[in-house]
Amino acid sequence: MTDGVLDEAYERLHRTGPEFQGWLSNHGPMAVEALVRHGHPHRVHRWLDDYLDRLDELPRGLHPIDDWRSALGDPKRAGDWLAYFDRELREHPWRDVLGTWWPRLLPGIAAGATHGVIRVGHAVRALDPDDENQQRLTELGQALGYWAARWQPIPGTDQLLAGEPEGPGTDELLAGEPEGPGTDDIDVTGALAGVPRIDDQTGGVRDRLGRLPGVPRWEPALATLRPARSPAEAERGLATLVHRASLDYLRFGHAAPVMLVHAVTAPTAVLRTLPALDRGLWAPSLTAAWAATAAMTSVYAPADGIAPPTVTPATPAEVFARAARHGDEHVVKLADAILDAYAASGDERLLSAPGYAGQLI
Structure with a gap:
């Protein structure tokens, strides 16, 4: 630019x-x-x-x-x-x-x-x-x-992100791990589908996150997503996480139109940052992004989704143009993230999400 x-x-x-x-x-x-x-x-x-x-x-x-x-x-x-x-x-x-x-x-x-x-x-x-x-x-x-x-941990992630590396290349979570892809990729879709919901979905985000330790299935669900075995697998896992969270917005976004945007934009931000980081930091980056998306899902999404809405089809350029005309910052940022996910996957279902957010917000 x-x-x-x-x-x-x-x-x-x-x-x-x-x-x-x-x-x-x-x-x-x-x-x-x-x-x-x-x-x-x-x-x-x-x-x-x-x-x-x-x-x-x-x-x-x-x-x-x-x-x-x-x-x-x-x-x-x-x-x-x-x-x-x-x-x-x-x-x-x-x-x-x-x-x-x-x-x-x-x-x-x-x-x-x-x-x-x-x-x-x-x-x-x-x-x-x-x-x-x-x-x-x-x-x-x-x-x-x-x-x-504003540094704030997500309850239950201390064991997932054990240790405190001081700089690039020192992350013990990746020590000795192979560089090539494994025989099976991380099951992001299954892990996200298994995220439990807090019973009391009232109040602000800090109050809601504070309720996660009281959800018996929260920590086991968080641990369902195994650590990436290589930087390449971490990158693929992040791309899948963004893709899946974007589709979930179409099912759950009606419940919290603004806050569930962050289940998409947070892992997108991590994925964008990977090329500027030492590859030894890619696996813990996936772990943290997963925890963020899982937490936002748990504290804002309902247990049961609705059928995805019908939104007038549009090209990627028009999808963003509509968001820009709408003007809400969350709609703009969601459209920005969705276009990244669409470019990576070619899944045209994603292009409905910004227009849906525009209707809801």
């Missing part, structure tokens, strides 16, 4: 904080990146003119991050985390910073209802062709800072 519209949009957004109204996520950087990516830069500034009015100012720091472990997941330190990553990305190559912090942040993938990892995924994609661009480096820093400040 060489169009300066994205950088102008980032400049406007980087004066604002990662959250507003207490804890709602700032979707601006993610939505504008998707709009520019899919050929709608002309909509960006008008969209921002409306969206910026609801955002808070950039938070001020309290004191520099020294012990990062104790500061993880402390939203009062958001300003400190933003300053920390701004400095890190000025002093070190962005792939080195990402490679160091990805395994530290990954166990807290629920951060901000998964918006921490989603924002990082968009930032990494924007940097891929233009990795010395200061606005895009700043965006990656703000994305990582937000993830760190």
Whole structure:
């Protein structure tokens, strides 16, 4: 993306904080990146003119991050985390910073209802062709800072993501594993179909996630998806997870049209980030993404789905154009993720999901 519209949009957004109204996520950087990516830069500034009015100012720091472990997941330190990553990305190559912090942040993938990892995924994609661009480096820093400040584990994932690797190539979960595909791929579809639901589906995401330990079948269901045996298998597993979650949106999206979008966009963000990571981090990335999608499904989806809706057929370009005209940030981001999944699978059923989300939201 060489169009300066994205950088102008980032400049406007980087004066604002990662959250507003207490804890709602700032979707601006993610939505504008998707709009520019899919050929709608002309909509960006008008969209921002409306969206910026609801955002808070950039938070001020309290004191520099020294012990990062104790500061993880402390939203009062958001300003400190933003300053920390701004400095890190000025002093070190962005792939080195990402490679160091990805395994530290990954166990807290629920951060901000998964918006921490989603924002990082968009930032990494924007940097891929233009990795010395200061606005895009700043965006990656703000994305990582937000993830760190809201770092939140998903109950039951501590054993799945055992250990705390310090950087690329040190992940013990992959030690000695073969590089080639196994004789059978991971059964993502079966594992997702077996995810139990919490009984009390009321309240916000943090309350709902807090109920997961009380679901007897939650941890066994989470462990159903075996670890990837190779980076290639992890990549395939992530692609299947995005595909399956997208189809599930057509069955369950009516119950929580906004929140179930994240069951699709969170693993999409992880999948997009893989090429910038050491391949030793790909298997735990699948594990964390699986936990995120399973958790969002458990706490927001009903036990029984409905028949997929009928949506007027459209080409991929028109699917996104409709989402852009709709203007809701979740519809835009879902369309962006769905087009990735469609490009990988050719499954035309997926193209109904953004239009359905547009009807529901």
